[in-house]
Amino acid sequence: DVKVTQSSRYLVKRTGEKVFLECVQDMDHENMFWYRQDPGLGLRLIYFSYDVKMKEKGDIPEGYSVSREKKERFSLILESASTNQTSMYLCASSLFYASGWQETQYFGPGTRLLVL
Amino acid sequence: AQKVTQAQTEISVVEKEDVTLDCVYETRDTTYYLFWYKQPPSGELVFLIRRNSFDEQNEISGRYSWNFQKSTSSFNFTITASQVVDSAVYFCALSEILQNSGGSNYKLTFGKGTLLTVNP
Numbered sequence: 691d692v693k694v695t696q697s698s699r700y701l702v703k704r705t706g707e708k709v710f711l712e713c714v715q716d717m718d719h720e721n722m723f724w725y726r727q728d729p730g731l732g733l734r735l736i737y738f739s740y741d742v743k744m745k746e747k748g749d750i751p752e753g754y755s756v757s758r759e760k761k762e763r764f765s766l767i768l769e770s771a772s773t774n775q776t777s778m779y780l781c782a783s784s785l786f787y788a789s790g791w792q793e794t795q796y797f798g799p800g801t802r803l804l805v806l
Numbered sequence: 807a808q809k810v811t812q813a814q815t816e817i818s819v820v821e822k823e824d825v826t827l828d829c830v831y832e833t834r835d836t837t838y839y840l841f842w843y844k845q846p847p848s849g850e851l852v853f854l855i856r857r858n859s860f861d862e863q864n865e866i867s868g869r870y871s872w873n874f875q876k877s878t879s880s881f882n883f884t885i886t887a888s889q890v891v892d893s894a895v896y897f898c899a900l901s902e903i904l905q906n907s908g909g910s911n912y913k914l915t916f917g918k919g920t921l922l923t924v925n926p
Contacts, residue, residue, distance in 0.1 A: 730918065735913050738911075738913065748913065782851075794841065795914060799848065799850040
């Protein structure tokens with residue numbers, strides 16, 4: 691079974707703090723993704739990575755950065771947390787096929803972040 | 807741009823009723839994939855099914871079935887004899903080629919989800 695884990699289920703931070711959200715997958719997947727989920731807006735892609743040290747912006751990258759130093763780990767960083775970053779953050783991973791076959795993305799349990 | 811519409815924001819049924827969740831999509835890609843995910847109250851998105859655009863056969867898995875109709879750009883999901891444990895938010899998603907990945911990778915565009923409540 692694919693296992694994607696996230697470091698915290700719930701997190702409370704203060705405005706201006708630097709926040710790290712960690713994601714680890716144990717299936718040797720090349721691709722990893724960070725989404726945020728907000729009521730009425732669904733899931734939106736923040737950043738993705740398809741290789742170690744590779745990162746690409748998604749639809750809403752402003753205010754976020756990422757780090758992928760090892761294949762199994764993908765970190766989302768809020769450089770200076772703001773209240774509008776209060777949200778549910780979901781990490782996902784998938785295999786990569788150069789042929790274009792699109793593998794399923796498997797998701798972690800999510801981190802509910804509250805910024806006060 | 808890709809778009810996924812789940813017109814039903816909330817559905818409430820009584821246990822053992824059948825229920826269909828609608829999904830309509832828009833894409834300009836000729837090859838694409840469609841997905842359904844379930845999100846129970848615990849929050850984790852659970853993968854249910856993946857379908858590619860060349861395979862229009864309907865699929866059945868236990869009480870779940872999916873009806874893919876390319877002509878109407880729809881990928882509907884039916885739960886037969888619903889149970890309380892089916893209560894969750896259900897998301898339909900469409901793959902979109904990631905331009906920065908050399909055309910070999912993709913992201914998912916999600917619908918806004920349908921909250922299904924199954925009452926005993």
